[in-house]
Amino acid sequence: METLKLSDVPENVTVEVTGLEESEITPRLRAIGILPGVRLEVLKAAPLGDPRMYRVFNKVISLRNSEASLVRVKISDDSPLPLLNVPPGDYVVVRIDGGWMLRNRLAMVGIVEESTITLLPDGRVKTTAGEFDLGLGRMAKVFVRKVK
Amino acid sequence: MTITVGLVGNPNVGKTSLFNKLVGARQYVANWPGVTVSRTEGATVRKGYTLHFVDLPGVYTLSATSIDEKVTRDYLFFSPPNVVVVVIDSMSPEQGIYLLLEALELNLNVIAVFNAVDELRKSGTVVDRSVLETFLGIPVVLTSAHTGEGIEELMDKIIQVFKGGDRPKVFPYPEHVEEELKRIEPLVPKELAQRFCALKIIEGDKFIRELVGNVGLSFNKEIYSALATDIARARYNFATDLISKAYRSSGRLLTLNEAMDHVFTHKFIGIPIFLSVMYLAFNFTFKASEPLVKVIETLFEKLSTLIGEENIIVSLISQGFIGGVGSVLAFVPSIFALFMALGIMEESGYLPRIAFLVDRLMYRLRLTGRSFMTLLLGFGCNVSTVMAARGLADERERLTTILVSPFISCSARLPVYLMITAIAFPKYRAEAFFAIYAMSILLTAFSSRVVNRVILEGQSVPLIMEVPRYRLPKISNVLTYTWNRGKHFLEKASTIILTASVVIWVLSYFPGGGDVEKSFVAMLGRLLEPLFKPLGYSWQIVTALIFGGVAKEVVVSTFSQLYGTLEGIKMDPVVGASLMIFVLAYVPCLATIAAVRSETGSWKYALFSVFYSFALAYILALFVRLFGGFILSVC
Numbered sequence: 001m002e003t004l005k006l007s008d009v010p011e012n013v014t015v016e017v018t019g020l021e022e023s024e025i026t027p028r029l030r031a032i033g034i035l036p037g038v039r040l041e042v043l044k045a046a047p048l049g050d051p052r053m054y055r056v057f058n059k060v061i062s063l064r065n066s067e068a069s070l071v072r073v074k075i076s077d078d079s080p081l082p083l084l085n086v087p088p089g090d091y092v093v094v095r096i097d098g099g100w101m102l103r104n105r106l107a108m109v110g111i112v113e114e115s116t117i118t119l120l121p122d123g124r125v126k127t128t129a130g131e132f133d134l135g136l137g138r139m140a141k142v143f144v145r146k147v148k
Numbered sequence: 149m150t151i152t153v154g155l156v157g158n159p160n161v162g163k164t165s166l167f168n169k170l171v172g173a174r175q176y177v178a179n180w181p182g183v184t185v186s187r188t189e190g191a192t193v194r195k196g197y198t199l200h201f202v203d204l205p206g207v208y209t210l211s212a213t214s215i216d217e218k219v220t221r222d223y224l225f226f227s228p229p230n231v232v233v234v235v236i237d238s239m240s241p242e243q244g245i246y247l248l249l250e251a252l253e254l255n256l257n258v259i260a261v262f263n264a265v266d267e268l269r270k271s272g273t274v275v276d277r278s279v280l281e282t283f284l285g286i287p288v289v290l291t292s293a294h295t296g297e298g299i300e301e302l303m304d305k306i307i308q309v310f311k312g313g314d315r316p317k318v319f320p321y322p323e324h325v326e327e328e329l330k331r332i333e334p335l336v337p338k339e340l341a342q343r344f345c346a347l348k349i350i351e352g353d354k355f356i357r358e359l360v361g362n363v364g365l366s367f368n369k370e371i372y373s374a375l376a377t378d379i380a381r382a383r384y385n386f387a388t389d390l391i392s393k394a395y396r397s398s399g400r401l402l403t404l405n406e407a408m409d410h411v412f413t414h415k416f417i418g419i420p421i422f423l424s425v426m427y428l429a430f431n432f433t434f435k436a437s438e439p440l441v442k443v444i445e446t447l448f449e450k451l452s453t454l455i456g457e458e459n460i461i462v463s464l465i466s467q468g469f470i471g472g473v474g475s476v477l478a479f480v481p482s483i484f485a486l487f488m489a490l491g492i493m494e495e496s497g498y499l500p501r502i503a504f505l506v507d508r509l510m511y512r513l514r515l516t517g518r519s520f521m522t523l524l525l526g527f528g529c530n531v532s533t534v535m536a537a538r539g540l541a542d543e544r545e546r547l548t549t550i551l552v553s554p555f556i557s558c559s560a561r562l563p564v565y566l567m568i569t570a571i572a573f574p575k576y577r578a579e580a581f582f583a584i585y586a587m588s589i590l591l592t593a594f595s596s597r598v599v600n601r602v603i604l605e606g607q608s609v610p611l612i613m614e615v616p617r618y619r620l621p622k623i624s625n626v627l628t629y630t631w632n633r634g635k636h637f638l639e640k641a642s643t644i645i646l647t648a649s650v651v652i653w654v655l656s657y658f659p660g661g662g663d664v665e666k667s668f669v670a671m672l673g674r675l676l677e678p679l680f681k682p683l684g685y686s687w688q689i690v691t692a693l694i695f696g697g698v699a700k701e702v703v704v705s706t707f708s709q710l711y712g713t714l715e716g717i718k719m720d721p722v723v724g725a726s727l728m729i730f731v732l733a734y735v736p737c738l739a740t741i742a743a744v745r746s747e748t749g750s751w752k753y754a755l756f757s758v759f760y761s762f763a764l765a766y767i768l769a770l771f772v773r774l775f776g777g778f779i780l781s782v783c
């Protein structure tokens with residue numbers, strides 16, 4: 001499984017730490033619970049994308065991307081992913097990360113939480129209401145999990 | 149018999165709240181990480197023992213890199229208390245248990261406190277204390293600093309542990325770690341906590357490595373990095389295992405209100421919301437305090453006219469004491485109201501989120517969200533920022549924070565703004581306040597850039613900050629907060645401001661025998677008036693500004709003494725605006741200058757602060773005067 005930097009993981013994704021680059025602040029990161037084998041949840045970013053909040057055990061910690069980039073992680077198998085970042089296939093919508101406007105828009109094309117959708121190879125989405133081109137921005141906000 | 153007790157724990161777990169409950173001290177409590185910079189002490193008597201508590205800065209580990217981590221480590225290591233109380237947040241206990249396991253290695257008497265059990269119960273979770281005690285091998289107390297639950301029991305346990313003196317059992321690490329420990333431990337001097345030191349040496353703690361000296365470490369650093377990871381993992385495995393045994397919950401532990409965070413830390417509307425909140429806070433400040441301010445003002449005026457000014461003694465009392473101090477005291481309700489608003493923001497957990505929102509901006513200024521919070525203290529008093537800057541790990545950041553702190557508009561400047569806005573633009577007071585506070589933040593930011601360009605070079609330090617859960621502010625805590633910040637102001641009124649008022653009275657009474665126009669201050673004011681001619685300030689304003697250098701409130705008392713009353717003064721709105729900016733920026737007050745001098749250890753920085761701010765104030769005030777005048781003439 002490929003590893004990536006914690007700072008590159010999109011919001012709302014759950015990851016597992018695989019390694020830490022040694023630095024001045026490594027002892028504190030370890031003490032906070034950021035160490036190999038631990039699951040982290042990327043919560044949300046501040047304006048301009050930096051810093052971001054992470055859930056580590058039951059605490060919420062704010063880290064700058066410069067520090068988060070010292071942490072190597074892999075995406076957890078059961079983590080929801082943005083529709084934008086998954087290969088074509090069948091998915092269940094687990095979360096829509098936005099306000100009621102976005103939810104309404106998506107509901108009109110048959111995308112609500114718990115609904116099953118298919119991502120087609122051409123990037124369009126097939127739902128019970130038909131086939132649609134969502135646009136990259138919206139696809140980043142729809143979190144899905146693979147149908148078993 | 150005295151028992152010393154150290155309170156240790158992660159930031160924001162309720163150490164200070166517990167401390168207050170234990171010793172009944174009205175010590176300031178904050179809902180943002182790292183507010184306890186130096187250690188705070190207090191004592192209480194229980195069953196014939198004096199329990200002497202020390203409230204230590206919050207830490208995650210005893211491997212120290214920042215100053216506040218060092219304070220905690222050094223206290224435990226070099227002057228060990230009789231009993232160590234490790235405070236753990238029962239809602240997020242993992243990190244607390246990690247720290248507890250580190251503290252156990254020090255070979256001291258340890259008690260584990262699981263705090264905030266009131267919140268835990270509300271979330272539908274129960275914790276089995278006997279399970280915790282069995283696996284930790286030390287006494288455990290469940291407490292709530294809000295309801296007072298478990299406080300008495302904690303005191304009894306402290307005495308019991310002190311008398312019993314059973315040392316905690318040894319926490320076992322994986323075999324290959326133990327092997328290395330066994331090799332290093334005998335090389336550590338006997339008078340030090342051997343196992344603790346051996347662990348810290350493996351974990352790469354520079355200080356302990358230097359302290360102990362050569363123990364024949366391998367040159368291959370990777371080995372120790374891997375061992376350190378294994379040590380940390382063993383502690384966390386133990387913690388999660390323990391929690392799964394002792395906790396029974398109906399869902400996720402964390403009750404961070406995500407819906408609230410969706411709005412308050414929103415990418416686009418988060419900062420506008422913050423600005424609106426501040427605006428509302430200022431509005432609240434006036435609306436809530438206005439009636440009271442009116443009452444106090446009238447009271448002092450009546451008193452002053454009642455006494456009259458027939459002779460020198462009567463004049464001293466009515467003009468010097470009552471007029472001078474009274475004019476400042478009239479603003480006390482507004483100041484308390486503002487602190488109340490700030491206190492609510494802090495207690496609710498909103499402030500750390502602001503630090504989160506603005507961190508990126510602070511980064512541009514080579515600062516962090518953490519120095520942002522230190523700077524926020526300056527809205528109370530700049531001296532507190534200068535002192536609290538000790539908590540910043542990075543020396544460059546600390547110096548920058550100290551040097552820019554005078555531009556944070558402290559509460560002493562409030563009465564001056566209140567006075568100017570009342571005289572110059574009574575209709576737009578809240579707007580003027582918003583503008584001056586925005587200006588204050590801009591100047592602070594700008595100066596940070598200047599300081600980093602001109603005197604210090606460097607990069608921003610890492611920010612690792614805990615974002616606490618939202619809490620309903622507890623009224624008693626907000627009141628404590630308000631009182632602790634506000635009382636400083638009352639103390640000043642009875643000391644510095646009283647003294648200054650008397651001095652000003654003397655200088656304005658003589659040699660003219662009561663005729664201000666012929667007095668010393670008038671001479672002084674007129675002497676310097678040409679310097680301020682471009683700004684359009686009268687000699688009274690100039691005099692007030694000179695005395696305001698002692699403490700900014702004195703500007704108000706000088707005004708009232710020179711003009712007799714604040715009622716009839718007329719001021720051009722442009723002069724008013726320029727004066728407000730001037731008062732915001734010109735020279736830090738004496739107390740701040742002294743604090744800058746002592747915290748930086750050099751006059752160089754203190755003098756820089758004085759000259760830089762004066763120059764900046766003058767240029768800005770001039771700009772406002774010219775530009776404002778131009779706009780008004782066009783309209």
Ligand SMILES: Nc1nc2c(ncn2[C@@H]2O[C@H](COP(=O)(O)OP(=O)(O)O)[C@@H](O)[C@H]2O)c(=O)[nH]1
Nearest residue numbers: 159160161162163164165178179264292293294
């Ligand atoms: N509900 C609840 N809140 C608490 C408790 N103890 C502390 N708090 C709150 O937690 C916040 C941080 O407390 P503080 O004593 O400053 O933590 P410290 O950083 O460890 O000193 C404050 O808002 C307190 O009101 C508790 O037992 N129950």
Ligand SMILES: [Mg+2]
Nearest residue numbers: 163164183184
């Ligand atoms: Mg504290």
